[in-house]
Amino acid sequence: MKAVYYEEHGDTDVIQYDELPDPEVGRDECLVEMKAGGLNHLDVWTRRGMPSPGEFPHIPGSDGAGVVQEVGEDVTRFEAGDRVAVAPATSCGTCEFCRDGDRSLCENFMLIGEHTTGVHSEYSALAEDNLVPIPDDVSFVRAAAAPLVFQTAWRMLTTRAEVTQGENVLVHGASGGVGHAAVQIAANAGAEVWATASSDAKLELAAECGADHLINYDEEDFVHAIKGDTDGRGADVVVDHIGAATWQDSIKACTQGARLVTCGATTGPNPETDITQIFWKQLDIMGSTMGTPGEMDDVLSLVWDGTLTPYVRDVLPMSETDRAHEMLQDREGFGSVVVVPDDEYEAGAYEDVTGNV
Numbered sequence: 001m002k003a004v005y006y007e008e009h010g011d012t013d014v015i016q017y018d019e020l021p022d023p024e025v026g027r028d029e030c031l032v033e034m035k036a037g038g039l040n041h042l043d044v045w046t047r048r049g050m051p052s053p054g055e056f057p058h059i060p061g062s063d064g065a066g067v068v069q070e071v072g073e074d075v076t077r078f079e080a081g082d083r084v085a086v087a088p089a090t091s092c093g094t095c096e097f098c099r100d101g102d103r104s105l106c107e108n109f110m111l112i113g114e115h116t117t118g119v120h121s122e123y124s125a126l127a128e129d130n131l132v133p134i135p136d137d138v139s140f141v142r143a144a145a146a147p148l149v150f151q152t153a154w155r156m157l158t159t160r161a162e163v164t165q166g167e168n169v170l171v172h173g174a175s176g177g178v179g180h181a182a183v184q185i186a187a188n189a190g191a192e193v194w195a196t197a198s199s200d201a202k203l204e205l206a207a208e209c210g211a212d213h214l215i216n217y218d219e220e221d222f223v224h225a226i227k228g229d230t231d232g233r234g235a236d237v238v239v240d241h242i243g244a245a246t247w248q249d250s251i252k253a254c255t256q257g258a259r260l261v262t263c264g265a266t267t268g269p270n271p272e273t274d275i276t277q278i279f280w281k282q283l284d285i286m287g288s289t290m291g292t293p294g295e296m297d298d299v300l301s302l303v304w305d306g307t308l309t310p311y312v313r314d315v316l317p318m319s320e321t322d323r324a325h326e327m328l329q330d331r332e333g334f335g336s337v338v339v340v341p342d343d344e345y346e347a348g349a350y351e352d353v354t355g356n357v
């Protein structure tokens, strides 16, 4: 089969698209003909070796969608011909957290494409627990762009912060993958949403996603902005995946009893923290990562019915995956980049949903 892969970590020039052996299908696995693969910033970090999957050649890619071709003998929920999206989190099934039902806390949590073989190839062998059905009227491109970032944002806002109608929610990096999902989820919950981004063009996307207030953080202090809009009150919930660059001010932007939820630290993991603000305002500082299968089902049902929409900036053939990585790492534009197998791309056999919010 044709596959995107690399034999070593490095810059985008390590990425190849060529023949690799077809995957072997285990008893509990489905062979999926991949029709689209979604890229995330995670793919760039993994290519650079942070973290390293350890084995080469490595096929990258956590997000994808396709059609089941054959099923292993223990598979019960899928059959050949089913349209499916990849739910990329895997858990051990035996630790106390898996047994108690919150599999996102699994001690041996792994992500397809990051720790194990990914799905940016013509075929993938995937456990049925890592597949979710997609309705006939949802395109493979749309289905491949949604799962990772929408599940992450859903758990942050819904399960962890428990955002409710009328609350003030501040979302950083609102044009990014998790950011634009968080804006939509908060707005759909009836919250008033403040969005920060580095350019007016990115803020336009945040507005399309449902943000009520737009803050260009290169030109405006976001603490000053949200306090000014709320008679000095501030945010009930802050969604921060930026890290060191925003952390101290995110705490300042919180009102009494607010929740600050973090799922990443792209600008660095060790900011100073003013502890007096945390106890005086009685803040909840919350970590969050990925989500449970139930959370995936909940959020994807809203993606399938159009309530939530992944923004796709471009669709490229898999042979141009190096270009897709460049677009992500150089922060050209915003939204997901989706790759499709070259023969599908050349045949135009995908629905172009770029720019759809």
Ligand code: ZN
Residues within 6 Å of the ligand: 091, 092, 093, 094, 095, 096, 097, 098, 099, 105, 106, 107, 108, 109
């Ligand atoms: Zn476990």
